[in-house]
Amino acid sequence: QVQLVESGGGLVQPGGRLRLSCAASGFTFSSAAMSWVRQAPGKGLQWVSAIDSGGGSTSYADSVKGRFTISRDNDKYTLYLQMNSLKPEDTAVYYCAKGGPGWATTSGASRGQGTQVTVSS
Secondary structure, three states, rough: EEEEEEEEEEEEEEOOOOEEEEEEEEOHHHOOOEEEEEEEEOEEEEEEEEEEEOOOEEEEEEEEEEEOEEEEOOOOOOOEEEEEOOOOOOOEEEEEEEEEOOOOOOOOOOOOOEEEEEEOO
């Protein structure tokens, strides 16, 4: 079955950077679009970014555009999210999800257990 394991979260000061990773297994990673989504305290799931199966096409939510970069290594079955210029409003649990923007936040999407990102001074 699909397994997604996120890592790389932590506490960082405003303006700092983090790199999240997501190790995938149980499916053909190179055939799947992938996304990052996040959930801030008391809020619903928010789509953050997506990448197509080959890594050639990416998309971002307006709130992170220009600061976050999604990438993937299909040989390593790993998805990444480089987060720069972090803001307090980026504080959330970050999940990787199998699927593109229209699917990743739905109840049917496969997601990992999440990794906490806290941006605070």
